[in-house]
Amino acid sequence: MRHDAPLAPAVTCTTCPYCGVGCGVKATPDGLGGASFTGDADHPANRGRLCSKGSALGETLGLGSRVLYPLKRNAAGSYDRVSWDEALDAVAAGLQAIAAGHGPEAIAFYLSGQLLTEDYYVANKLAKGFIGTPHVDTNSRLCMSSTVAAQRRVFGSDTVPGAYEDFDSADLIVLVGSNTAWCHPVLFRRMQDNRRERGARIVVLDPRVTATAEDADMVLTLKPGSDVALFAGLLVHLADRGLVDRTYVARHVSGFDEALANARDIAPDITAVSVATGLKPEVIAAFYELWASTPHVVTAWSQGVNQSAQGTDKVAAILNCHLATGRIGRPGCGPFSLTGQPNAMGGREVGGLANMLAAHMGYGADEIDRVRRFWRAPHIVRHEGLKAVQMLDAVAERRIRAMWVMATNPAVSLPNADKVRAALAGLDLFVVSENVLSNDTLAARPHYILPAAAWGEKDGTVTNSERRISRQRAFLSLPGEVRPDWWIICEVARRLGFGEAFTYAGPHEIYAEHAALSAFENDGTRDFDIGGHAGLGKAGYDGLTPVQWPVPAHRPQGIARLFGDGNFFGPGRRAQMRPLAAPKLASEADEAFPLLLNTGRVRDHWHTMTRTGLSPRLSAHIAEPSVSLHSSEITRFGLLEGGFAHLASAQGGAVLKVVADDGVSPGDLFAPIHWSDETASAARIGALTQPLCDPFSGQPEMKATPVAIRPVAYRFEGFVLSRQPFALPAGIWWSRLAVQGGEGRLFASDASVDAIAALMRERFGAEELTELIDRDGGGYRCAVLREGRLLAVIFLAPAGRAPLWDTVKSVFADPAAAVPSRLALLAGRNPGGSDPGPxxxxxxxxxxxxxxxxxxxxxxxxxxxxxxxxxxxxxxxxxxxxxxxxxxxxxxxxx
Missing domain, CATH: 1.10.10.1100 (BFD-like [2Fe-2S]-binding domain)
Structure with a gap:
């Protein structure tokens, strides 16, 4: 090898920042602040595969929208750059003053499944052990807290029993309330591999016919909220067919007789199940027979089950069927929660939910004392805190005066989001740790914005849906004055006088303490035990390979499946089958709000698009906020496919594009959650959703909000492409997205052709414009060129004849390319290439x-x-x- 040859770029093995699949990623920095990515073939979660979002990670690393320095709100409402010392001193002083004046429970922390486990751990330790507030919750409350509640009630612990390997060996995979093909695509490919290679059957239970349903063997489009009735009926069917494993139940399960009697009350026969679910009796019978006759069954669920005012009972109904048949803890069978966020599981491990302490411990007297002694905590909390929705109610009522929000966007994602944003704006002390400025929560004007490390700069661990702990390794240096979340929290703790308990040399020491606490006075009595990692030094931590917990000292390779021996964590080491509340729709439609709004994700975007919204590739598939409904409902409400509709609920409203989708049942609507005030003019779905919560988990109902719908008419529709941000005047409907070479906006307006032309001349000067104006036909097209290079372009046409932008986008993509023909461009043709289409x-x-x-x-x-x-x-x-x-x-x- 030549000595002067350039060194190969260093490759860093890390973990994807998106869903709970927890895919391994190999990052190769380019030395200029960017990186390229491939799937890690050695990571057991994905075996080298990446979804569209993971494949486009390189497009999301720019610094253009980053928070790079501590910011303080000034008297005028804008922000001044301040030093870390000034910001941290002020935050600590503010927390001290509020605790002194109103008590420590006037302080709250709102965390995120985007945090690393080490960040989560010190935040919980500071709040619950040292400040003395129990009010610590997380956006995971919106994701999987109903599963947590059900598993704790039934298993005695928040334990996912199985492993992804079960999707490889199952003979039947039942997907409940999960558009797995779009939301967990790498896992769905794994299921499809099993289907193709081994003949596994896939059944989808969902009110909506999704992309997942299109690749399934059986689809049951049940009514929203009727999952409990369906699985209660399955339990009755199993009992009546003599298919209950009576030996297993007698040895390992309590409450079977009561649960079965309760199931008979809810679903005495298939006719009753048919009435409750809206499914034909023969469809129900076929599903029951398939489930009952297939020994190796995995039943997996996601937000369609969790995000419900009856989510805990829905999960428990599934668990009851698996317990009754002993189909749990063995290869190829078991109940499986598909987690939504990359570290929702890690947050659960350290007590990130308001009703949990650290290391999966609750608020029993012995557990409180154990954590107090381990932490040497002077102000250990003695009771559960407020869950997310109730926490924000307390903010609105001024019972909570200070809140520290980390790595999440509650002004978009929480239900009744307008009320949430108003409440946050009224805090005495509002602190946000964030890495981007494009966050609607910042519109509530926090007193301090603290620049936190972004994904590629973070160093720590995350835990995926199968309990697999993986290292997230930094492959980019910290820009500006950005710092890791754990460092920020520990610096505030030091200023509060708790420095001795928060003196960590790095995340490896935090992780080792977390591991030691998990094993402290455990002896197999608690599910979460990673004591085998308590002695890890920095080198061992840096070299940590993916491993499934528990990892007790005597099992350093981890344990793939739990409960195979029938030992649970309830009284007497038994599971507890639970009676369920009679199922009902979380909300009934009425004359004022005759439809039920279901919400969820689209294929290529994530949460509130603060990351995926930076990627032109991910913005290309679905570019506009929309509402999907059955074609018969479009006719019923006088809407136009491709037109616009105003949605209204008791909480708020939105204006969305109308999409005909006969996979949506009449009476229902579906709208994606991703758009915010940063990315659209009127599309925050959280503003509509109701704050109705599950009584056990506190998880809000996001799948069945009563709404009304009416048509909205605009005179014109169009698009604008610009190298620089291009704000449209007030009163225009718009959706902003990244495009190659700059920014794009799709818009609709009642403004005249002359008004749009005047806007372009004002922005760019008439001498640089090439215009085509059709006042009679209502058309306007304008290209802005400088030295032959395209700076901006705008197309306008009458409503219903919106111009397509795919060809023009392909010309716009290269900022350095000369435009050979302005007229061809304005005609929508690409003289030098083909039209790719959407x-x-x-x-x-x-x-x-x-x-x-x-x-x-x-x-x-x-x-x-x-x-x-x-x-x-x-x-x-x-x-x-x-x-x-x-x-x-x-x-x-x-x-």
Whole structure:
């Protein structure tokens, strides 16, 4: 090797920052602040696969929207840069003053599944052990807290029994309330591999026919909120068929007779289940027979079960069926919660929920004393804190005066979000630790904004849905004055006088303490035990390979499955089957609000888009905030497909694009959660959702909010592409997204052609504009060029004839390219290339037109499209759409 040859870029093995699958990622920095990414083939969670979001991580690393220095709100309401010492001194002094004047319970912390376990640990330790406030909760309350509550009630512990390997060996996989193909696509590919290679069956239970349902063997479109009735009926069916494992139940389960009697009250027969669920009796019977006759069954669920005012009972109903048949803790069978966030599980481990202490301990007297002694905590809390929705109610009522929000966006994501934002603005001390300025919560004007490390700069651990702890390793240096969350928290603790308990040389020491607490006075009495890591030094921590907890001292390789021996953590080491409340819709539609709003994710975006919104590739598939509803409902309410609708609930409203989707049942609507006031003019779905919560978990109902809908008409629709941010005037509906080369906005307006033309001339000067104006037809097209380079372009057309921007975007993508023909550009043609059409495969950037052309040329299957274009060969989340395109092409050919 030549001595002067450049060194190969260092490759860092880390973990993806998106969903709870916890995929391993290999990052290769480019030395300029960016990096390229591949899946880590050695990581057991993903075996080298990445979804569209993981594949596009390189597009989300820029510093343009970053918080780089501590900021203090001034008297005018804007922000001044201050030193770390000034900011930290002021935060500590403010917390001390509020605790002295109103008591420590006037202070609250709102955390996030985006934090690392080490960050979470010190935040909980400071709040619950040293400040003395129990009011510490997390956005995971909105994600999986109903599963936590159910598992603690039934198993005696918050334990996910199984492993991803069970999806490989199951003969039946039942997906309940989970659009797995879009929300956990790497796992869904694993399920599909099993289906193809071993013949496993996949059943989908969901009120909506999703992309997941399109790749399933059986689909049950049950009514919202009827899951309890369906699984209570399954328990009755198992008992009546003599398929209950009576030996297993007698040895390991309590409460069976009571639970079965309760199930008979709820679902005495299939006819009653049919009435409750809206499913045909023969469909229910077929599902029951399939579940009952297949020994190796995995029942997996996600937010469609959790985000419910009856979410805890829905999960318990599933657990009851697995316990009754002993289908738990063995390869290829068991109940499985698909977690939504990358470290929701890690937050549970350290007590990030208001009703838990650290290391999966609760608020029993012995547990409180144990944590107090281990931490040497002077002000250990003695009771549970307020859960997220109730916490914000307390803020609104001024019972909580100070709040520290870390790595989350509650002004968008919490229900009744307008009330949340107003409440936050009234705090005496409002602190936000954040890495981006594009966060609606910052609109509530926090007193201090503390610049926290972003994903690529963080060093610590996360835990995925299968209890697998993985290292998240930094591959970028900290920019500006950015600091890790754990450091910020410990510095405040030191200023509060607790420095001796928060003196850590790095995250490895925090993790070792967390591990030691998990094993402290445990002796197998608690599920969470990673005592095998209590002695890890920095080198061992840095080299930590993915491992499933528990990792007790005598099992350093971890344990893949739990409960296989029938030993649970309830009284007498038994599970406790629970009676369930009679199922009912969380909210009934009425004359004022005749529809039920269901909310969720789209394929390529994440949470409130503060990360994915930076990626042109991820913004290309679904570009506008929308509401999907059955075509019959479009007619019923006088809407137009592709037009606009105003949604209203008792809490708030939004204006969204109308999408016809006959996979949505009549009477229901579906709207994505991702858009905020940063990315759209009127699309915050959290402003509509109701703050109705599950009585056990405190998780809010996000799947069935009563709403009304009416058409909204605009005279014109159009788009603008600009190298720099381009704010549109008030009164215009818009949606902003990243595009290659700059920023794009889709908009609708009642402003005249002349008003839009005047706007462009004011912004850029008339001498740089090339315009096409059709006042009679209502059209306007304008290109702004400087030295032959395209700076901006705007197209406007009458409503219903919105101009397509795919071709113009392809010209705009290269800022350095000269535009050979202005007139061709304004005609919507690309003189130097082909028109890709809307993006279908985000992983490889394959457009609709290329896929259609391949089908016309003779491709017969989605697999053949993959061979020709690579589309669908990575995460596979676009495969259902590719199959639909093929079916349409064949139908056109047949006609």
């Amino acid at each position: 993006t279908i495969c985000a992983c490889f950037g394959v457009g609709l037109n290329a896929i259609r052309a391949a089908f016309v040329a003779g491709a017969a299957t989605a697999e053949e499209i993959g061979v020709q274009l690579k589309a669908g060969t990575n995460c596979g989340s676009c495969l259902p759409e590719i199959r639909r395109i093929g079916a349409q092409a064949r139908a056109i050919e047949a006609a």
